[in-house]
Amino acid sequence: MSNENVTTSSPEPEPNADESLASPTPGTAAVESDAATRATNAGRTVIESRNLDVYYGDTQALDDVSIEIPEKQVTAMIGPSGCGKSTFLRCINRMNDLIDSARVEGDLLFQNKNVYDDDVDPVALRRRIGMVFQQPNPFPKSIYDNVAYGLRLQDRTENLDEQVEQALRGAALWDEVKDQLDESGLDLSGGQQQRLCIARAIAVDPEVILMDEPASALDPVATSQIEDLLDELAEDYTVVIVTHNMQQAARVSDKTAVFLTGGELVEFDDTGKIFENPEHDRVEDYITGKFG
């Protein structure tokens, strides 16, 4: 899936690189060329949280999380169960709004705009930040209708066939399903369903794709297909992936954030550094399997 498709009907113009905050790493100017950006391991910040706290009722799920997620890279969130990594992911596109007891304090900025401001419509936000869930959850509609779902929601139905094909190609699913677009999405295998969900997410050409343990319900072959796909997706999109599989984080991500019990972000750095030479002993203990 390439960026050409957005042009005509995207509600807002592409955000300007100049708007970005001070970048965590040098080399912000190189943003315009995707490949180069990724190669130099640099990018401007797309998502930034400042002192973010999240509570479910009386329980604190996130404790003072500050992080800057760079554009067009894969950022992995790892940590033991219940450490708040999924909560953080759901904060980014305000899926926590669907949980009545959830309460968010602090700032979370997307394109330099606090998404919890009163004038931000979560629906508009989610149209720019796609999401893939842990369990593949295609709609009980045809494969075609699944992919076209988001486009139809936004009335972007010109060249619908073409956009659907692009999205399916982008999710590396086109060759497997091109002859059965009319069949139900539920008839596919688990791994295919998950790639269908990815195709559905990228069909509307979002800027960020959030993935909540996208491979944890899949077998090893399907998992490796998803991982290969992540690599390609990062050329066009900013990918944030939650995983509890440390090898997976090491394989696919450019940056890694380690959350530990209590919803605390302990360390955030380049993936290589986290896995080879972490600053904190607790992170090292977790990564080497001494706890968690």
Next chain:
Amino acid sequence: MATERSTDGESWYGTDEGVNQLRGRLFEWGCLGAMLFGIAMVFALLAYVALDAIRPLTADPGWHLVFFLTLVAPTTALVGYYARRDRQAGWVGATATALPAFCLLVGSGVALLLVEVVQPIEWFGTTLALLVAAGIVYAHRRFRARPAEFERTLVAVATLAFAVVGVPGAIPSLSRLLQNAPLALNHATMMLYSFAAPVAILAGVVVARRRESRRDGGVAAVLTFVGGVLAVVTAPTVGISDHLLVVVGLSVAVPTALYVEAVVRRRDNLAGLALPVVAYAGMFVGAAAVAALGFAGPEAWLDWQFLTRAHSRFAEEAGIYPALVGSIMMMLVVVVSAFPVGVAAALYLEEYAPDGGTAGRVVGLIETNIANLAGVPSVVYGLLGLALFIRYADMNTGSVVVGGLTVGLLILPIVIISSQEAVRAVPDSMRRASYGMGATKWQTVRNVVLPEALPGILTGSILAFGRAIGETAPLLMIGAAAVVFSPPSSFTEKFSAMPRQIFAWSHEPAGEFRYGVLAAGVITLLVVLLSMNAAAILVRNKYQRRS
């Protein structure tokens, strides 16, 4: 410990006191007994009523023998074959046999409405108006690719209102104009244009999609229309009005043909198609043989004249026709009033109503009370209908609308509760997926929740309608007539429904009414009821297989 026990010399795997299953066995037998008792009672009742209604023992032994030889024996043999060799084909055969019968009932219902409520000219005019409206809406869609908010809805509503009400109002001579048009309009051709043609187009589209061939679709459409013409031509020999035969004939033929086509195209379980052929051919051959040999059939109470005549002082001439029409018209009112309100209420309670806080507690209270309302006796609803619709709204006592609305209120809580359950059964992951795609609440409800919940909503609602058609007490309260001699010609007229008529028969002093006519009425009511339940099961099965 385990070793100590096994050294007793007794085997650990035995069935001695170590494992006592007696209590479990007794419980199992008890449950089995309860089930058998319940089913046996219901079947005994049904058999008793059916025996009274049909009186099979009044027929000549020869009549029984002929039908045994032509119908019962071959069908049983075939069913036995399916049961032993080919279950799948058996199911196909059962469906192919039941489908025409079911469609015959539905088609007769539509035909009844055509005779009693809507005149063919009204039907024709409405179809024409709808066609024009659909054309305008389609054209609007084509030429305005990016409509403003609500523009399409407004256009649709406006065109519909204009076409159905506006045009006939603006050109009062339209009906005469149409009648003078060179279309050779009479009852038969009107039904050909406004019933056979749309059905033909529909069948054509279905076949074209299935076979992925426009030519096959065209052939199917033409065949369907020719079938309609054939019905008009053959009507005099059958003895039914031609325009009704078009409706009934196509209602039976088209779904059956589509089903058979699907079986033949897939080429599996073709053997199943033998069952309907054997059963229906057996019926016709049997009837012909009985007529030729002069064997008298049973003097059944439930016969053609029972279904087509009104009540009479003489049991032999009494019939249920006005009450049957009344029941169908009342059910129309029930469906139109209770279904949308019930589904909307359920959607609000499940999707929009607040969960927590004071508001949440109020919602909880309301939900509990809806469940309570479902248990309120029907007499009380009758009283409510009497007060609300007749005293305050000043509608006609015992009219179809009042009856329908009252019974609609009665089943409303059931519709709400079953719809709520269906909506709740839609997995949350679907909603999350939709919201995650940037759908608004309305888009999620319309595109994901409603389509997913619809089979469940339909199943529950149809079962509720089944309860509605049998309700007697509210009809007594709102003053539905005990006996009417002609069916209501409009919805504001006094009517009688089947249960009300049956109740009236139970008071007749003559025993023939209380045993014979009454039983025939009960069987008629049950057949209508069971076919509604069958429809519910069909809907559920169709959608379950897909997901």
